[in-house]
Amino acid sequence: MEGKEEDVKLGANKFPERQPIGTSAQTDKDYKEPPPAPLFEPGELKSWSFWRAGIAEFMATFLFLYITVLTVMGVSRAPNKCASVGVQGIAWAFGGTIFALVYCTAGVSGGHINPAVTFGLFLARKLSLTRSVFYIIMQSLGAMAGAGVVKGFQPKQYELLGGGANAVNHGYTKGDGLGAEIVGTFVLVYTVFSATDAKRNARDSHVPILAPLPIGFAVFLVHLATIPITGTGINPARSLGAAIIYNKGHAWDDHWIFWVGPFIGAALAALYHQIVIRAIPFKARD
Template identity: 35%
Template sequence: MKKAIAEFIGTFTLVLFGCGAAVIAGLGTGPTAIDVLGIAFAFGLAIVTMAYGIGPVSGCHVNPAVSFGALLAGRMTTDDFVRYVIAQVLGAIAGAAVLYLIMSGKAAGWNGGLGRNGWGPGYLGEYSVVSAFVFETVATFLFLVCILGVTQKGAPTHLAGLAIGMALTVIHIVGINVTGVSVNPARSIGPALVSGNAVAIGQLWLFIAAPLIGAAVAGLLFKSGTLAADES
C-alpha cells in the first residue's frame, strides 16, 4: 500500500505541475508567460523532486510505461505492476481534477484545456499520426534506457533522479510541438478524461500503445543483458 500511495502522489504531482505549467503559465503574458523551455523544465523538475521524495518507497515510476519496462526487465512482479498502474492512473486523474478546479476560477481566457496530448490539424505543430507515433515510441524507448540504465546495479544511483529528470526535460524540449509529449499513458489519460475532450479521448490509443511499445523494447534489452552493465 505504501508503494501505491507513493505512486499516486508522484503522478498527481507530475500532472498538476507539468500540465499546470502549460495551462496556467502558458496562458500568461509578459513576465508571467513561459515558453516550451519553461514547460519542459516543469515536467523534468517535477520528476526530479518526486524521484528523491518517493523514490526510496516505490522507485518513483509515476508512469505505466516505466512500470511496464521494469516488469519486462525483471525488476518488478506482475502484482506490483498492476497496483502501480492503478495508482498512477488515479493520481493523474486527481492531478487533472485539481488543475480543472483551479482553472475554473479564472475569469476569462481559458478554453477548458488541461494540457492534453494530441496530433493533427489544430494541434500545435499539426504533425501527422505517423510522426506522433514514431516520436512517442522512440522517446519512450530512450527515456526507459536512461531510467533502467541509471538504476541498475553499479550505476551511481544518487544521481539517478537528476538524470531521469533531465532526460524528460530534453524529451519535452524536442517533442512538445509534436504531441505535447506523453511518454506516459497516465499523464495522457488524466487530462483527457477530466476535460471530457472528445478528440483527446479518441486519440488516447496512441499515447497508450506507443509508450508501451517503446518501454517494452527497452525492458527486453535490459532483460537480455544487451544493455546491462558488466559486473566486476
Template identity: 35%
Template sequence: MQKSLVAEFLGTFWLVFGGCGSAVLAAAFPELGIGFVGVAFAFGLTVLTMAFAVGGISGGHFNPAVSVGLAVAGKFPAGRVVPYIAVQVIGAIVAAALLYAVASGKAGFELGGFSANGYGEHSPGGYSLLSALVIEVVLTSFFIFIILGSTSSRVPAGFAPIAIGLALTPIHLISIPVTNTSVNPSLSTGQALFVGGWALQQLWLFWVAPLIGGVLGGLVWKMTGEVASTDATS
C-alpha cells in the first residue's frame, strides 16, 4: 500500500507539473505555437509516461475521479479510495507550489488564472455553469470508460497507457475553451489554492462534476463493457 501511495503522489505531481506547467510557462510564448494543442498533448503525455512508469505499482490513477470510477466498476478496492485521493490531492498541491515558485521567478510576474478551472466569466470562452457541468461530467465518464476498456483482458496487455494518454488529449482540446479542463479534482484543487478568490469559490464544481462522471463511467462499463467481455469469452 505504501508504495502504491508514493506512486500515486509522483504520478499526480507529474501530471500537474507537466500539464499545468505547459499552460503557465510554455504557453506564455505564443510565437512558439504550443497553444491549446501543445497543452493538450502535454497533459496526455504526462499521463502516458507515468502510467508506464508506475502503473504497475498503483494502477496509475492520478485522479480522484479515476479511483472512484474504478471502485464503482468493481476494479479497485473501495477501502483504498480515500487514501488514494488524499495523496493525489497532496501531489497536486506540491506540484502547484513548485510551479508557482518557478513562475514567480520571472520579472513582472502576474499570477493571472494560473491554469485554474472556472465557469462563467472565469471560463476561457465565457461558458456557463451548465455548460461546464455537462462537459466535465461527459468527458470524465468517457475517460473512465476508456481506462476500463483499455485495461480489460480483451485488449493486448501493455498498451493501455497509450490509449489513456491519447484520450486525455482530445478531452483537453474539447474542454479547455469551456472550463480550462479539469476532469481531475486534485488538479483543480492545487491550482485553485494559489489563485484563491473565484477559483476557490468555483472549485466545488470541479469536484462534483468529475466525481459524477467517474461514477457514470464505472456504471456504464459494468452494464456494457463487462457484458461484452463475458460474451467474447463464452
C-alpha cells in the first residue's frame, strides 16, 4: 500500500492538472511579489549590464526613428495616397518596428524605447531613478541620431517634408492634442504593464514570448486613431529627436504637449495597473 501511495503522489506531480485561470489562479504558490526597486542604486554605475542596457536603448530608438521617419516622409512626398502606404502604412511601420525592437532588446534593457514607458515603470518601482534617467537620456540621443541619419540621406526633402516632426494639426486645439497624447500613451503603457506582468508570467509561460506583440499592436492602433490629430507622439524621445533635427517653428510650437501628455498618460496607466488591477497597496496591508 505504501508503494501505491508513492506512485499516486509521483503521478500527481508528474501530470499536474491544468492551471486554473482568472481569480482562482491568483495564489501565492506560484509567485512572490518582487521588492520595489531602490530609488538610488549607485552600484549600477559599475555594472556592465547597466551600460549595455543603455546602449541597447540608444540603438533601438535610433532604428525606430530611422525606419518610422523615412516611412512618414515617403508618404508625404507621394503624389497621392494611392501611390504610398498611406496612414495605415505609417501606423504599421510604428507598430511593427516597436514589435521587432522590443523583442530584440527586452532581455537586455526591458525594451522600453520610450521615456513615457520608462517613467511609468519607474513610478511602479520597477527600476531605479538612476536607470530611468540614463534610459531617457540614451533614448533621446538615439532618436536624434536616427532622425539625423534620415536628414543626411535626403536633406532637401527632409526640410521640405517636415522631417516627421509632431505638431497639432489644423482643426484641432492644443487641448485636443494634449488629450489625444494622454489617452494614447495610457493605452500603450497599460498594455506594457499587462503584457509584462510578472505574476502572469509565473502562471502562463507563453506570456513573455508574446509580450512584444500586444505592445506593437497597441502602438499601431493608437497611431491609427491619433495621426490625424497630432501625428501621434506618445513617445517624447521620438518627438524630441525629430524636432531637434528639423528645428523649424512648427516643430517647437506645441512640443510641450508631446512631453506633458505622454508623461501624464504613463502615470495614469501605472496608477491604474498598480492600484486597481494588481491592488498592490491593499495587499501590503494584509
